[in-house]
Amino acid sequence: MLGILHRGGYVAIADSPCDGRSSAIEITEQGRQMLGIMAAKSAGFIRELFAGISGKDFDIAADVIIEMVDKLNKMREEPP
Numbered sequence: 001m002l003g004i005l006h007r008g009g010y011v012a013i014a015d016s017p018c019d020g021r022s023s024a025i026e027i028t029e030q031g032r033q034m035l036g037i038m039a040a041k042s043a044g045f046i047r048e049l050f051a052g053i054s055g056k057d058f059d060i061a062a063d064v065i066i067e068m069v070d071k072l073n074k075m076r077e078e079p080p
Contacts, residue, residue, distance in 0.1 A: 010034055 002025065005011045010031035016022040027035070050058065 005031070 002011065002013070006013050008030075009028060012026045012028055014024050014026070016024045053061075
C-alpha cells in the first residue's frame with residue numbers, strides 16, 4: 001500500500017535520520033490535496049449513512065457491535 005502511495009506521489013519516503021534501519025514517511029502536497037478530497041467525500045457518505053438515526057439508537061447499536069466483537073475475539077482465542 002505504501003508503495004502505491006509513493007508511486008502516486010502522495011507520500012515521500014526517506015531514510016530515517018534517527019535510525020538507519022527504518023524509513024521516514026511524509027505526506028506530500030499532492031497527498032494533502034487528495035486527503036482533503038477524500039475527507040469531503042467520506043463526510044457526505046457518513047452523513048447519509050447515519051441520517052435519521054437517533055443518538056440513542058446509535059449508542060445502542062454501538063454497544064451491541066462492541067459486545068459482538070468481544071465475543072468473536074473470545075471465540076477465536078478459545079478453540080471449540
